[in-house]
Amino acid sequence: MSEQLFFSQEELAQRWLISKRTLERWRWLGTGPRYHKIGGRVIYKRDDIEAFEDTRQFPPQRAGGVL
Numbered sequence: 001m002s003e004q005l006f007f008s009q010e011e012l013a014q015r016w017l018i019s020k021r022t023l024e025r026w027r028w029l030g031t032g033p034r035y036h037k038i039g040g041r042v043i044y045k046r047d048d049i050e051a052f053e054d055t056r057q058f059p060p061q062r063a064g065g066v067l
Helices: 009-016 020-029 046-055
Strands: 006-008 036-038 041-045
Touching (some): 009 020, 041 046
Antiparallel strands (some): 036 041
């Protein structure tokens, strides 16, 4: 079984439990993951998705507030 290399907007929205509209807004603002437009379709490379996810990691916080 091979790993999925590309994700559609719908697949990425489902992966992250967000709306397609959020991804569209992020593209418009330039704040989301890198994307490619091929034949009018927006696609995201798995490597770009994982790189974006890596930039959004935060250390766990203690219960009861900020350290």
